[in-house]
Amino acid sequence: MSGGLAGGAIQASLSGRYALALFELAHDAKGIDTVEKSLTTVRDALAESDDFRTLTTSPLVSRSDAAKAMAATASALGVDDTTRNFLGVLAENRRLGQLPQIMRAFRQLVARHRGEVAAEVTSAHPLDDGQVDQLKQQLRARVGSDVSVDLSVDPAILGGLVVRIGSHMIDSSIRTRLNALASAMKG
Numbered sequence: 161m162s163g164g165l166a167g168g169a170i171q172a173s174l175s176g177r178y179a180l181a182l183f184e185l186a187h188d189a190k191g192i193d194t195v196e197k198s199l200t201t202v203r204d205a206l207a208e209s210d211d212f213r214t215l216t217t218s219p220l221v222s223r224s225d226a227a228k229a230m231a232a233t234a235s236a237l238g239v240d241d242t243t244r245n246f247l248g249v250l251a252e253n254r255r256l257g258q259l260p261q262i263m264r265a266f267r268q269l270v271a272r273h274r275g276e277v278a279a280e281v282t283s284a285h286p287l288d289d290g291q292v293d294q295l296k297q298q299l300r301a302r303v304g305s306d307v308s309v310d311l312s313v314d315p316a317i318l319g320g321l322v323v324r325i326g327s328h329m330i331d332s333s334i335r336t337r338l339n340a341l342a343s344a345m346k347g
Contacts, residue, residue: 175258179265182246187273191242196270198239199263202247205237206259207312216256226251267310276308282322284315284333299323 161277180189186195207210215221215229230251264280271278273296279299281287287295292309299307303325314322324330 173265174255175261176265178250178255178258178262179269182242182262182266183269183273185242185246189242191240192270192273194240195243196267198237198243199266201237202243202259203263203312206235210274218260223252223254226254226256230256246299264310267308267341270309274306274308276306277303277325278310279307280310280312280324282312282314282317282333284313284317284319286313287311295321299325 168321176283186192198344206216206258212233215226215233221229227248231244234247239247247256247259250262252257255262261297268278292311294309299309307325309337317335318338319334320337321329321334322329322333322336
């Protein structure tokens with residue numbers, strides 16, 4: 161399964177190999193959806209908690225302390241056993257800093273498994289279900305296949321959206337438009 165499903169680009173990176181291992185564990189346990197939901201919970205916790213983010217990036221935290229803290233955090237977040245164990249392995253191997261890249265690669269593997277194209281969408285404010293459905297329809301029309309969206313919020317873009325599909329980026333953010341206007345005015 162790993163060769164054809166993952167593709168060379170994902171397998172080539174360290175984070176890709178970890179994501180592939182997690183995907184295969186989840187696939188074998190018939191828990192892809194569960195692991196995907198758990199990783200979304202972890203991603204949201206990373207975005208919201210400075211302490212959690214520090215735990216995953218600080219070289220000062222020992223392996224055993226990181227593993228204990230990660231186990232406690234995973235339990236508090238209510239993630240599934242496969243994800244909790246995987247986070248413990250990352251802590252023991254000092255790879256928690258790779259977590260954002262691993263989660264991104266995992267989402268790409270899941271999208272490919274479902275026959276979808278993965279899109280990373282950043283908005284200034286959370287999108288409601290209707291907006292997400294409309295965005296999926298527009299992206300489906302543009303790329304010609306179903307699209308799974310990974311949503312994140314970044315108030316710094318001020319408004320609009322930034323959409324990444326593979327190596328393509330569609331940036332309709334107000335911040336980018338203002339920067340372009342400022343550059344044009346400098347002349």
